[in-house]
Amino acid sequence: KAGVTQTPRYLIKTRGQQVTLSCSPISGHRSVSWYQQTPGQGLQFLFEYFSETQRNKGNFPGRFSGRQFSNSRSEMNVSTLELGDSALYLCASRLPGTGLTGELFFGEGSRLTVL
């Protein structure tokens, strides 16, 4: 069974640009959540989607947005990039039937560098 797939794996952008990251969950997983990982802050929750609806959102500015499609694939977008947005963006999917607290299956991440 394929794991969580994130694309692109690496990307470099400049300040002011926008970026879109993609995540394909494990087949059958309908919940997808996004995390930002930085050396100083650890993993910080961005948002979670279930059945195309945003179920919860972390404490990030409105420049960070996401969506989920009917096939459970998810995208996140960051507009007007800032240097501080440089991070590893991790997507995680969850087993169905585990409610809100099931094991998170993480992808390899998309490493964003903002110059």
Added chain:
Amino acid sequence: GQQVMQIPQYQHVQEGEDFTTYCNSSTTLSNIQWYKQRPGGHPVFLIQLVKSGEVKKQKRLTFQFGEAKKNSSLHITATQTTDVGTYFCAGYTGNQFYFGTGTSLTVIP
């Protein structure tokens, strides 16, 4: 706001020594999970604790959840080089997981 603090941030041990990392939450947690992230890798689930005072073991790893469900610990007995990585706790409350900042474990052969 909600925080999950994790200590220590770094730990260097000789192979064969024990290792412990601690997590503390400012609020009561519904449950707590532990993850391991190898260098250059992604977090991988280790275990979930739900009950107050729960203790679970996986071979050389022992996980505890505090009586008040505000703290947790991971103890590794007789570390091996394969234990190298960063260990994160993730406490669930308020409809989301709050990850600790992680403890980076280095095992010296």
